[in-house]
Amino acid sequence: MVTSQTDRPSILSPWLRVGPLTIMMVIFFVAPIGIFFVYSFWTKEGWDIVRQWTFENYIYVLTSPVYTKLIFRSLGVGLRIAILSVIIVYPLAYTMVFKFEKYRDLILFLLAISLFSNYLVRIYAWRAILSSNGLVNWLLMSAGLADGPQPYLLYSQWGVILILLNVYLPFATLPIYSALLNLDRDVIAAAADLGASPLRVFAEVTLPLTMPGVIVSFVFIFLLTSGDFVTPVFVGGKEGMMIGNAVAEQFGALANWPLGSAMVFSTVILIGLLLGLIFLVYRIVRNVINRKRYDLYR
Amino acid sequence: MDYIIQFHEITKRFGHVVALDKVSLEVKKGEFLSLLGPSGCGKTTLLRTCAGLEQPTKGQVLLEGQDITHMPAYKRPVNMVFQRWALFPHKTVAENIAFGLTIKKTPRPDIIRQVRAMLELVKLEGYENRFPKQLSGGQSQRVALARALVMQPKVLLLDEPLGSLDLKLRQEMQIELINIHKRLGTTFIYVTHDQEEALTMSDRVVVMNHGHIVQIGPPAQIYQKPNSVFAAQFIGQTILFQGQVSAKNGESCQVATDELIITCPTGSDLHIGQDVFVSVRPERVRLNDTPLVDLENRLEGSIVNTIFKGPAVYYQIEAPGGRIITVQQHLEQDIPLYEAGSNVFVGWSSKNSQILLQ
Ligand SMILES: Nc1ncnc2c1ncn2[C@@H]1O[C@H](COP(=O)(O)OP(=O)(O)O)[C@@H](O)[C@H]1O
Ligand SMILES: [Mg+2]
Numbered sequence: 181m182v183t184s185q186t187d188r189p190s191i192l193s194p195w196l197r198v199g200p201l202t203i204m205m206v207i208f209f210v211a212p213i214g215i216f217f218v219y220s221f222w223t224k225e226g227w228d229i230v231r232q233w234t235f236e237n238y239i240y241v242l243t244s245p246v247y248t249k250l251i252f253r254s255l256g257v258g259l260r261i262a263i264l265s266v267i268i269v270y271p272l273a274y275t276m277v278f279k280f281e282k283y284r285d286l287i288l289f290l291l292a293i294s295l296f297s298n299y300l301v302r303i304y305a306w307r308a309i310l311s312s313n314g315l316v317n318w319l320l321m322s323a324g325l326a327d328g329p330q331p332y333l334l335y336s337q338w339g340v341i342l343i344l345l346n347v348y349l350p351f352a353t354l355p356i357y358s359a360l361l362n363l364d365r366d367v368i369a370a371a372a373d374l375g376a377s378p379l380r381v382f383a384e385v386t387l388p389l390t391m392p393g394v395i396v397s398f399v400f401i402f403l404l405t406s407g408d409f410v411t412p413v414f415v416g417g418k419e420g421m422m423i424g425n426a427v428a429e430q431f432g433a434l435a436n437w438p439l440g441s442a443m444v445f446s447t448v449i450l451i452g453l454l455l456g457l458i459f460l461v462y463r464i465v466r467n468v469i470n471r472k473r474y475d476l477y478r
Numbered sequence: 479m480d481y482i483i484q485f486h487e488i489t490k491r492f493g494h495v496v497a498l499d500k501v502s503l504e505v506k507k508g509e510f511l512s513l514l515g516p517s518g519c520g521k522t523t524l525l526r527t528c529a530g531l532e533q534p535t536k537g538q539v540l541l542e543g544q545d546i547t548h549m550p551a552y553k554r555p556v557n558m559v560f561q562r563w564a565l566f567p568h569k570t571v572a573e574n575i576a577f578g579l580t581i582k583k584t585p586r587p588d589i590i591r592q593v594r595a596m597l598e599l600v601k602l603e604g605y606e607n608r609f610p611k612q613l614s615g616g617q618s619q620r621v622a623l624a625r626a627l628v629m630q631p632k633v634l635l636l637d638e639p640l641g642s643l644d645l646k647l648r649q650e651m652q653i654e655l656i657n658i659h660k661r662l663g664t665t666f667i668y669v670t671h672d673q674e675e676a677l678t679m680s681d682r683v684v685v686m687n688h689g690h691i692v693q694i695g696p697p698a699q700i701y702q703k704p705n706s707v708f709a710a711q712f713i714g715q716t717i718l719f720q721g722q723v724s725a726k727n728g729e730s731c732q733v734a735t736d737e738l739i740i741t742c743p744t745g746s747d748l749h750i751g752q753d754v755f756v757s758v759r760p761e762r763v764r765l766n767d768t769p770l771v772d773l774e775n776r777l778e779g780s781i782v783n784t785i786f787k788g789p790a791v792y793y794q795i796e797a798p799g800g801r802i803i804t805v806q807q808h809l810e811q812d813i814p815l816y817e818a819g820s821n822v823f824v825g826w827s828s829k830n831s832q833i834l835l836q
Contacts, residue, residue, distance in 0.1 A: 364562075366564035369531050369551070371566070371577070372530075373552070373558045374577050375582060377552055389568060
C-alpha cells in the first residue's frame with residue numbers, strides 16, 4: 181500500500197479532539213469516584229468525619245469475616261453469572277448472525293424491548309414463578325418430581341443468579357453479537373475452502389476472532405452483577421445477600437461513608453486481582469496454543 | 479477432451495436476483511481460463527459454486543466427471559484466492575500458509591518444508607512471522623496465493639486477486655501469475671472485470687453479462703471476432719454503427735446506416751433489410767489529409783480532440799451528421815499530430831468492418 185503524505189498533526193490535536201469526552205469522564209466518573217476514594221481513607225466519629233489519612237477502614241473490612249464473606253460471595257455470584265451468560269449468549273448470538281439472518285433485527289428488537297421493561301417488575305415476575313406456590317414448584321410437584329415446594333429456588337444465591345442472568349442477558353448479547361457480525365465472511369469461507377470442517381472453522385477462526393467480544397461481555401456482566409444490591413433484597417434471602425447490600429447500608433441507614441467507600445474499593449481491588457488472574461490464565465493458555473508457531477529457520 | 483470442471487446449466491438465485499442463468503461451461507485440464515464481465519454479472523457466484531461456497535439453485539458441477547454439486551466446500555480439492563484475500567488476521571504468514579496442511583494433519587517437517595517452498599515461490603522469504611496487518615496489498619495477495627497453492631489444488635480459483643493493487647504492481651503480478659501457472663501446470667479459473675488483464679493472461683476467455691455466458695474463446699478470437707455488441711464494446715474499443723443490410727453480392731454486402739453505407743464481408747445468413755450492427759476497431763482505421771481512395775469505407779470529418787497516449791494517439795472526430803467517433807493511430811515515426819479543427823479523411827477496408835447481429 182502506498183503511504184500518503186499527510187500534514188503532520190500537532191502533538192496537541194489528539195487531546196483537543198477527545199477534550200469534550202475527557203471533561204465528561206472527569207465530571208461524571210472520575211470526580212465522584214475520586215471523592216469516595218478520598219473518603220475511604222478517612223474515618224467517622226459520631227456524626228463527624230475525621231479527615232485523617234488511615235488504612236483503618238480497609239483493615240476493618242478485609243479482616244471482618246462478615247464483609248470478606250460478602251465480597252467473595254459477590255465475586256462468586258458475578259463470576260458464575262458472567263460464565264453462564266457467555267455460555268448462553270454465544271450460541272444465541274451465533275444463530276442470530278449465521279442461521280436466522282432474516283430475523284436478526286427482530287430478535288435484536290425483542291432484546292432491546294426486554295431492556296426497557298422495568299427491572300422491579302421482572303423481579304416480581306420471577307418471584308411469582310419461583311415462589312413456593314409458584315409455577316416452577318407447581319410443575320415439579322404435579323410432575324411428581326418433588327414432594328413439596330423446593331425452598332432453594334427463592335431466597336438463595338441461585339435465585340439471585342437466575343434473575344440477574346435474565347436481567348443482564350441483553351447486555352451480554354450485544355458485544356458478542358457485534359463481534360460475530362463484524363467477522364469477515366470470506367475469512368470463514370477461506371477456512372472451509374482450505375479443508376476445515378465446520379467445527380474446525382469455529383475452533384480455529386470464528387472463536388479466536390470473536391474472543392475480544394466474549395471478553396468484553398464477560399467483564400461487563402461480571403462488573404455489573406457483582407455490585408448489584410437490588411435483586412438480593414428481593415430474592416436473595418440471608419444466603420443471597422451481597423456486598424452491594426452492605427455498602428448500601430453504610431451509605432444509607434448507617435451513614436458511614438468512609439467505611440462504605442472502603443468496602444467499595446476493597447471490592448474493586450479484589451475484582452481487579454481476580455480479573456487479572458483470569459487473564460493471566462487466559463494468556464498462558466493462549467500462548468501454549470500458539471507455541472506451535474512455525475519456526476521455519478531453526 | 480479432458481475436462482477438469484464442467485458446469486452444467488447452473489442457475490443461482492438470491493431471492494429475486496438471478497445471479498446465474500443456466501450457465502454451462504467446460505474447463506480444460508491445465509488451462510488458464512478467465513471469467514470476464516462487468517461487476518455484478520455473476521463471476522464470483524460461478525467461482526463460489528465451484529468452490530462449494532455457494533449451492534446452485536439448479537444444475538450440476540462436475541469435477542473430473544464426478545458430480546460434486548452437493549459436496550461441502552471443505553472436502554473439495556479446489557482452492558480459492560479471495561477478492562480481498564481473506565487472510566486469517568490472528569495467524570502469521572507461515573501459519574496462514576500452513577493452515578490447510580495442519581487441517582490435513584500433514585507431518586510437521588513436511589509442513590515446514592512446503593511452507594518454505596511456497597514462501598520462495600511467491601518471493602516472501604523473511605516474512606513468515608509477520609501478521610497480515612503488517613503486509614502491503616501485494617504481499618497479502620502473495621500470501622493468499624501461497625495459502626491456496628500449498629494445497630496443490632486440482633483447480634485454483636482466483637477472484638479478482640489483483641483488483642486492489644496499483645497498475646504497476648498489477649502488471650508485475652500478472653506476469654508472475656502466468657509464470658506460476660506455467661511452472662505448476664495447475665488449472666486456473668481467473669475472475670476479472672479488466673479486459674486487458676483477461677486478454678494478457680488467459681488461454682481462453684469467457685465473456686459474461688447478466689448471469690449469462692456471452693462468448694467463449696481464445697483472447698485473439700474474442701478480440702477479433704466478437705459475437706455481439708456487448709463483447710465488442712466490453713473488450714477493447716469499437717466504433718459502432720447501426721443499420722440495415724441494403725445490398726448483398728457474393729463476397730460482400732452493404733449496410734446502410736445514418737452516416738454512410740458500409741461495405742462489409744458478408745455472412746451467409748443475412749438478408750436484405752435485416753437490422754444489424756457494424757463494429758470497426760479504432761486501430762484498423764486509417765487517417766489521411768486526402769481521400770483514401772483505395773479503401774471501400776470512407777468518411778470525412780473534423781478533429782474535435784487529440785488524446786496523446788505515448789505509443790498511440792486517439793482522435794475524436796466529428797463525422798457528418800454530428801456523430802463523434804474515436805480513431806486510434808500508432809505513432810511509428812514522429813509524424814505531426816492533427817490539431818483540433820483540422821479536416822481529415824477516415825477510411826477502412828471492408829474486411830475490417832464486422833457485422834454483429836445482436
Ligand atoms: N449473497 C448474496 N445475496 C444476495 N445477492 C447476491 C449475493 N451474492 C451475489 N448476489 C447478487 O448476484 C449478482 C452477481 O453477483 P457476483 O457473482 O458477486 O458478481 P460479480 O462477481 O460478477 O461482480 C449480483 O447482482 C449480486 O448483487
Ligand atoms: Mg465479484
